[in-house]
Each structure stands twice: as structure tokens, then as C-alpha cells.
Amino acid sequence: MLTIHDLDVFHGDAQALDRVSLDVPEQAIVAIVGANGAGKTSLIRTIAGMHRPAGGTIRFRGRDIAGLPSHEVCNLGIGQVAEGRQVFPTLTVAENLAMGAMIPRARHHRTRNLERVYTMFPRLKERHSQAAGTLSGGEQQMVAIGRCLMGEPELVMFDEPSLGLAPTVVQEVLRTIRDLAEGGLTCVLVEQNVAVSLRLAARAYVLENGRVTLSGTGEELLANDGVRKAYLGL
Structure with a gap:
């Protein structure tokens, strides 16, 4: 569904991504693993049209979308659940959706998509008239995911969806991502909980200093000694 080839991205004089290539198969979860500053968020934002690449291609269903503005990328069917949730705090849950x-x-x-979101997250229906800024972190993440799903995406990029959430809420959020993939949605997952993301992922890539240094199935990377030492503390 998504193919990236030799992607270069700069922030000023600093190179954030260096000839990054990867494939995202349809209806799969693909995990992007790396330390802080490795280039994960730069990759997500470049796919989403928020950064303009200096070189390389980003093909979505065969069309090169590199450099398209973000609203056009979104309308093609690529959604994003940004790091930090970024709800509109003074708007109600319903208005955010x-x-x-x-x-x-x-x-x-x-109307159909709203019912789908409320079925997935019944708490949002209960709080539909409540200001999103007064919700718990977990509920705000539900709003962020629900708002993305309202756009009828075919591929969703999740950037650190469990960041700052309680462990029980983290499990609920990750279970939601797994259920979405099982329902036919394609997912790119950037997640600080490396072990869990690799268990969920059909395919995974390791980013280091803006370069892909390792790739394979989630199980292969989970069993890799270098990955276990660097990211799992084993």
C-alpha cells in the first residue's frame, strides 16, 4: 500500500532522514523502532505532508505523494494520530470528532462514521458534550483516534499512542490498534513500548540516526540480540 524509497529529509542543515526505504503491506501493522531523535516522527510527518522531502519517493497505492500538502494526503486516505494527542481542548468531544x-x-x-467511533469508544458517546480538555489522558487518546477514523482513512500512522498513559489504558489503546488492523485498516506504529509493538507488527524497521539499520518481521526483530540489548534491556 505504501512504498518509500531513498527518502531524504532535512531540518535546516541537519539531516533527519537519510535514504530511508520501507514497505507497508495492506491490512498489516508495521512498527518503526528507534531511540529519541532517530527520525521516527520526521518520517511520519513527511509521509503526512507536513515536511517536504529533499529527495526520494513516497508512493501510496502507486501514486507518488512526496511533497503533497497535508490536506491532500489526508484526503487520499492517510490518517495520523499525532504524538501528544493534540485534541482541541475547548471544543467538545463531538466537535473534535x-x-x-x-x-x-x-x-x-x-453519521455512519460517528456511530462507528461511538461503538468503539462508548465513553466518548457518554461525554460527547464535554470539553475535550477536561478528559483523562486515555479518553483524549480515544478522541484523537476517533477523530482520525472520522476521516475514513485506509492507512493510519500512530505516533507514540501510549505516551503518558497509565499501563491499563496503554493495553486498551494497543488492543484498539490491533482490532483496527484485524478489521482491515493498515497501521504504521511508532511506539515507545518496543516489545509490545514488535509483537503486534507483521513487519518492523529499526531507525538509527535517520537510517534504516535493520528490518524484518516483528518476531525476527524481537529475537534479534542487538534489538533486545538496545531497546528491551535484555
């Missing part, structure tokens, strides 16, 4: 349905591809199915 409605923001996700503003792109052309999703407008005609707004």
Missing part, C-alpha cells in the same frame, strides 16, 4: 470529517472523502458518511 466532527473536525475529522471535514475532508471531502468523509463528508457523506459522517
